[in-house]
Amino acid sequence: MSTPTGTIASQLASSGHGFDTNRGDFDILNAALRATGLDAALADPAASLTLLAPTDAAFISLARSLGFTGRGEQGAFDAIVSALTGLAPDGNPIPLLTNVLLYHVVPEALGKGAVGSRTEVPTLLDGATLRPFAGALQDGDPDAADARLVGPTIRTGNGNILAINEVLLPIDLPGNSDGLPTPPSIAGIVAASGTGFDSDVTDFDVLLRAVQDAGLTSALSDPTADLTVLAPTDAAFVELARAFGFTGSDEAAAYDAIVATLTSLAPDGNPIPLLTQVLTYHVVPERLDIAQLQAEGSVATLNGASFVVRGGTVVDAEPGLRDPRFVPGGTDIEASNGAVQAIDRVLLPLDLDLAGLGLGGSIADQLAASGIGFDGNRQDFDILNAALGAAGLTATLDDTALDLTLFAPTDEAFIRLARDLGFRGRGEQGAFDAIVTALTGLSPDGNPIPLLTEILTYHVASGTLTAAAIAASQSVTTLSGEAIAPFGQQLIDLDPSLPNARIIANRADLPAANGVVQAIDRVLLPLDVPQVGPGTTLPTIAGRLEASGEGFDSNRHDFDLLNAALGLTSLDAALSDATASLTLLAPTDAAFIRLAQRLGYVGADEAGAFGAIAQALTGLGGGDPLPLLTDILSYHVLDGRFSRQQLREEGSAETLLGPELAFNGNRIRDEEPGYIVRFEGGGNVLASNGAIQAIDNVLLPLNLDVI
Incomplete structure (x- = not known):
């Protein structure tokens, strides 16, 4: 395993020697860095930096938003310089261009995942930060489209390069607009649910009424605010009402039942303070996307109390009711003053002691x-x-x-x-x-x-x-x-x-x-009950894998490559052991093909991918690929049978190789920072000697700098 070499500046220089027709490299960025002298800072071998690098297409997009009508890189660069010249008090564009470029440099080496999980990212431009949200980087220009990270992390000896698809702007640049409408406020998003209760349980009619009754509409409309609201759907409020003894499904009646319960709980018979306490427990005093909420773990609210985010579940203070889960398709809804995350239950800041x-x-x-x-x-x-x-x-x-x-x-x-x-x-x-x-x-x-x-x-x-x-x-x-x-x-x-x-x-x-x-849906049995007719005996993990097929084929979702790899090692015997209790994190054929392509393979068939991986491991293993292949496969086997839910709850699990894997939501963290591994498909495939969990990339117990 080799250490990344070169510098950010030398890696950028390999983009080419001048303007061309390739919009995916960094010719315009190179020209801008040379013009400002910042290329020297990025060439410092002692530095540790991250460059958020706009592609040529990103600079051309900025130039066109400023009035440029061409497509060439030279013309786009000239148009941007001309615009900055017009904005500069003394007609010198270099200080402004320098500030823009400094806004693209982070004073530490970060990968894509680390950038996205932070609520703020500092830059070398004094006091200026970036705010990641749902895969985008929010800058200082509210009118232009936010930049997104594109492509893999490029690692060098003095930091990382992360390509982006828009130029980051630390100021509101006059005349620069993408023409997109400003999103509504949080209150506006909730109000878009409609004007009253209805039969649609997926929107926010009950929340809207509760917010109005509690007098919180103005707080959620405040354009200067920066909030995240975990928004219970109407179905969530109906479920809470049912926990209070309500037996219907009507939204209005459910809300009345909740208010009646809060009235009975209030010392003075006034439900509004308790309702306000519940609602403010759903408001976080900063804008956070799902990934950031998961990274935070314990999240403080305007109520003063905290809840805990574990994967897709939000754990509140009421242990007797099911914890809310994020609603698929209802998360990371951007508002002008924050974000909305839909949830399927109401968060409760106290133990109601239903009994x-x-x-x-x-x-x-x-x-x-x-x-x-x-x-x-x-x-x-x-x-x-x-x-x-x-x-x-x-x-x-x-x-x-x-x-x-x-x-x-x-x-x-x-x-x-x-x-x-x-x-x-x-x-x-x-x-x-x-x-x-x-x-x-x-x-x-x-x-x-x-x-x-x-x-x-x-x-x-x-x-x-x-x-x-x-x-x-x-x-x-x-x-x-x-x-x-x-x-x-x-x-x-x-x-x-x-x-x-x-x-x-x-x-x-x-x-x-x-x-x-x-x-x-079935009776639980504390013993092996004899039954009439044939029973079903679960196969072992190896037996489950063998059902994938007899050899390489065009199905990318089964385990032909994994079977072939296991057959070269002794692990197939371990996975056939009926007395074992194991969990196999099983890369699909598509996962192995992705690994082969990252190692330089240019095809897409299974046999070619397997050969490419074997060749790479031969080179890394000093001529014998089997020890390294065995280590990699052992890194996919956990000691004990685990479901996905259990792994998310545990947070980590030991592998047969020895090192632990970390589990966060749907993600699995290994020793290779170059890409992300996630659970794939339905999962939780039970075997007589454990379980199989399909994954979308091959786990690596080492950092391959070629990835």
């Missing part, structure tokens, strides 16, 4: 709402109620002094179990009888109740566990004494042959006075 408030019924009450007997509705809990009654467990779930989580199989879940045990009907009564008969046969004394009790207590855990908390846990101990192993949305029980249960997404986190109910 102590007497809001909602007990878990038993929630189940009883299912009805009083078997019926034709397969999505409620009639069979569960019957089983709890037979086992004498209803009183436990009715005890409001307890704090419990119930994994509640629907009637459809019990019917699925009955059919696995040989039942051929569809009725709830018949399914319940079939299960009791099977348990009677499995019991040594012919009494099904102890075994039924064991199964039911395997569905109850201590504490209020949200669906997000469950997914992030490696193990949930139940009242039966046995544990459930969450894996993504699956709940892995002790029966290896039947499909695993899943929490039903739209029926998660049903609050009760003594805990929470999580509806599930």
